[in-house]
Amino acid sequence: MSLIRDNPVAMYLQIADRLRREVAEGTFEPSGRLPSESQIMERFNVSRVTVRLALDQLDKDGLIERRKGKGTFVAGxxxxxxxxxxxSFHESLKVQGFDATMRIVELTAIETPSAFVSLFGAKCALLERLHLVDDEPIAMGRSFLPAVMSELDLETVEQRPTYxxxxxxxxxxxxxxxxxxxxxxxPSRISSLIGAATDAVLLVLERTSYFDHGACAEWSEFFIRxxxxxxxxGSRMSA
Amino acid sequence: MSLIRDNPVAMYLQIADRLRREVAEGTFEPSGRLPSESQIMERFNVSRVTVRLALDQLDKDGLIERRKGKGTFVAGxxxxxxxxxxxSFHESLKVQGFDATMRIVELTAIETPSAFVSLFGAKCALLERLHLVDDEPIAMGRSFLPAVMSELDLETVEQRPTYxxxxxxxxxxxxxxxxxxxxxxxPSRISSLIGAATDAVLLVLERTSYFDHGACAEWSEFFIRxxxxxxxxGSRMSA
Structure with missing residues (x-):
């Protein structure tokens, strides 16, 4: 074991980092079950308080779940x-093997907000969908699209990714x-739709997509837990 | 004006979105001063309550600042x-023309945490620096680097980007x-160093960099307000 006892990074954070890495590497699969507090105490030669601080940190990050009487598990x-x-956002979940589904919140033709008139003309479509993984909301997408998109039937829109x-x-x-x-x-409307706390800070992805003929295809925001x-x-970046 | 009054997106959010876009486009430069509440009421033909809700939203997003007796300004x-x-993180601020500086929190040789032993050997350097814009902390970077890096003098490390x-x-x-x-x-140590609220959710950038000869050069985390x-x-993405 090589925890650094005179490291300015507190012990519990080092243990949390170690466990975080092991979670990411799949060390606790397939059961997803972490060692007990006593086992972690023994492994790192630290007190129960330190172990609990480390687990609290991982819990706060949403990486683990403590199930009463059952132990500590990797949280999805x-x-x-x-x-x-x-x-598409939906596709990016599917390619990772997630059980990803969508639920329509809103699909409607609207008068185009002026910022988008040059892109879509006087009318456009507003589409809002919840993105779910294992039936749990993980994000909401809000897209402004060409007006013709508002004519799509809801069943199709609930099945097919935007692109x-x-x-x-x-x-x-x-x-x-x-x-x-x-x-x-x-806004609390969005946080409540995806099951986040009011005023929770969410990851936000903004996207503007273009057709191969150059015209703007959509402007979207995704609000993500x-x-x-x-x-x-990936490493494709170049200097 | 083309606000959509039967739009499911509340009026104040539409106004906030519009103003957000105008802030981004530099509409209020060079003074950075937004129109008064009364002017915004008149422009969008809405009540003062709606205008205030819109401004509250932008304030909450950190995009504007209300200065007592002086009006509303674009917030940096x-x-x-x-x-x-x-x-490097520091370079990415400089190339945008920001007055970006760094302040060393920690530079020390440590026993390598086991997760990094295969990358750096038994000893490595731990470097923590605050990144400031206009003398305000915006981020803290924590890097694990080859051990030789801990021999650098502090003055150099405070001036030169990691790469x-x-x-x-x-x-x-x-x-x-x-x-x-x-x-x-x-951890509250980090949030307090960058002047964020305890338990504030921050943007976190993790980076692993490689030398041209293939060896790992560094592993860093940046905690960003x-x-x-x-x-x-950019649009370099391809299908």
Whole structure:
């Protein structure tokens, strides 16, 4: 064992980091069950208080769940959303093997907000969908789309990712997108829809997508519960 | 004006979105001053309550500041951190024209945490630095680096971005990096160092960088105040 006892990073944080890494590496699969507090005390040669602080930290990060009388478990899988690949939000969950579904909150034709008139003309479609993993809401997407999209039937819209819908209905492929990722508190309507606390700070993905003929295809915001969600970017970056 | 009065998105949110966009587009530069509440009421033909709700939303997002007796101002510039370009964190602030500085919290040789032994050997360097913009902390970076890096003098480490330090001292260029972006609460030691509320949810960037000869150069985490920070990725994505 090589915890660093004179390390300025407190012991419990080192233990939390170690366990976090092991969770990520799948050390506790397939049961998902972590060792008991006593086992962790023994392994790291620390007090029960230190172990509990470490587990509290992981609990706060949403990485583990303590089940009364049953022990401590890995809290669902971590979503790793690859952002250097052009995919609908729903698709990015499916390709990771998640049981991902969608539920429509709103699909309606609206007068285009002025900021988007140059993109979509006087009318556009507003689409709001919940994204669920294992039937638990993980995000809400809100998209402004070409007006024709509001004519789609709800069943299709609940099944098909945005880019597929655009291909079906607008007859063109998505060729590129600009994205921005931040974190902020969102209106309580949204936090309550995805089961987050009021005033919870959520991950927010903004996306503008373009057809291969150059026209803007959609402008979307995704409000995401951050507990088990990461955006990842591979080594393709170059200097 | 084309606010949508039967839009399911509440009026105040539409107004907040509009103003947010105008802030981003620089409409209120160079003074940074927004129109008065009365002017906004008149412009959108809404009540003072609606205007205040919209401004509250922008305030909560950290985009505006209300100064007593002086009016409402754009709250500093938005950082747009380009993540498809290989750059040190400090460099990514500098290239946007920010007055970015660093302050060392910790630079020390430590026994390598076991997760990193395969990367750095038995000893490594731990570097913690505050990143400031206009003398205000915006982030803290925590890096594990090759042991030789702990021999650097503090003055140099406070001036030079990580990749430059690695080039200087390890004699090799950084060729690639993997990154992950999430949001989570961090230990109070870190939130207090960057002036965030205890238990505040921060943006977290994890980065693993590699030398051109393939060896791992560093593993870092950056804990970032999210109010005016976005990671952006251009249209280089391909299907």
């Amino acid at each position: 899988k971590q979503v790793r959303h690859q952002i250097d690949t052009l995919r 597929a819908l655009l291909r079906d209905k607008a007859g063109a492929d998505i060729a590129s997108a600009d994205i921005a990722i931040g974190a902020r508190a969102v 951050p507990e088990r969600y990461k955006f990842v970017l | 510039k938005q950082v747009r951190h380009q993540i498809d370009t290989l750059r 430059a330090l690695l080039r200087d001292k390890a004699g090799a260029d950084i060729a690639s990096a993997d990154i992950a972006i999430g949001a989570r609460a961090v 999210p109010e005016r920070y976005k990671f952006v990725l």
